Amino acid sequence: MPAPKRPRKKPFDVTVALPLLRTATAPYPRAALFELFDEGHASVFEILVACIISIRTRDEVTLPVARALFAAARTPAGVAALSEKQIDHLIGQSTFHEPKAKTIRDIARRTVEEHGGTLPCDPDVLLDFHGVGPKCANLALGIACNLPLIGVDVHVHRVTNRWGLVAAKTPEKTMAALQGALPQANWVEINALLVPFGKHVCTGTAPKCSTCPLLAMCQQVGVTSHR
Structure with a gap:
C-alpha cells in the first residue's frame, strides 16, 4: 500500500514566518x-x-x-x-x-x-x-x-533548507542564497531566531512538526520522521 501523500503546502512566506518565529522562540533561552x-x-x-x-x-x-x-x-x-x-x-x-x-x-x-x-x-x-x-x-x-550580514550556523543552514526557502549544500551557499530570500532588515535577526528554534522545535532529528507554527508552509525537505 503506498504511503499517504502529504497535504499540499502553501508557498513559504518569510513575512508571515518571522512573527510566528518570534512568538515560538520567546519561551526559550536566547542564542x-x-x-x-x-x-x-x-x-x-x-x-x-x-x-x-x-x-x-x-x-x-x-x-x-x-x-x-x-x-x-x-x-x-x-x-x-x-x-x-x-x-x-x-x-x-x-x-x-x-x-x-x-x-x-x-x-x-x-x-x-x-x-x-x-x-x-x-x-x-x-x-x-x-x-x-x-x-x-x-x-x-x-x-x-549592526551591519546587514547573515551568520549561518548549523541551525540556520538546516532549518532554512528544510523549509524549502533555499536549496544549498553548504552553509556558505546557504548564506548567499538567503541574501536573496530574506529582507535585509532581518539578516542579523534570523540567527537569533533560528538558534533556539533549531534547538527546541526544528531539531536535527525528529523535529516537532506536529506543533510547529510553520508546518502549513514548511516543505519539510529531507524530513523522514518527526514528532
Whole structure:
C-alpha cells in the first residue's frame, strides 16, 4: 500500500514566518552571542571571541565559558596580556579549547599591534585572522556593528533548507542564497531566531512538526520522521 501523500503546502512566506518565529522562540533561552551582547559584551572583539568559543560547543557551555574569560579580561589588550595557557584554562570546558586559546590570543595581540586595540567594523579585517570564517565574522559585525550580514550556523543552514526557502549544500551557499530570500532588515535577526528554534522545535532529528507554527508552509525537505 503506498504511503499517504502529504497535504499540499502553501508557498513559504518569510513575512508571515518571522512573527510566528518570534512568538515560538520567546519561551526559550536566547542564542548565546545575542545574550552576551545584551549583558554588555557589545564590542566586536568580545562577540568574535565568544563566537570562536562557541564553535562545536553548546550554548549552555559557551555562555559561562565566555563570561569567565571576560571576567578575567575583556579587551584586546587585557586578553593579549594573558598567556595562551591562562586563556586555555579559562575556556577549558569548550570543545577544541587549546587551538581556540591560541586563536584568541593571536587575535587580541594583532588587534593591539595593528588596530590600536580596537577591532573595526570591517569584514576584511576579521576574515584575515586565522580561525575566523564567514559565520563568526558576520555574527560579530552584525551583532556588534549592526551591519546587514547573515551568520549561518548549523541551525540556520538546516532549518532554512528544510523549509524549502533555499536549496544549498553548504552553509556558505546557504548564506548567499538567503541574501536573496530574506529582507535585509532581518539578516542579523534570523540567527537569533533560528538558534533556539533549531534547538527546541526544528531539531536535527525528529523535529516537532506536529506543533510547529510553520508546518502549513514548511516543505519539510529531507524530513523522514518527526514528532
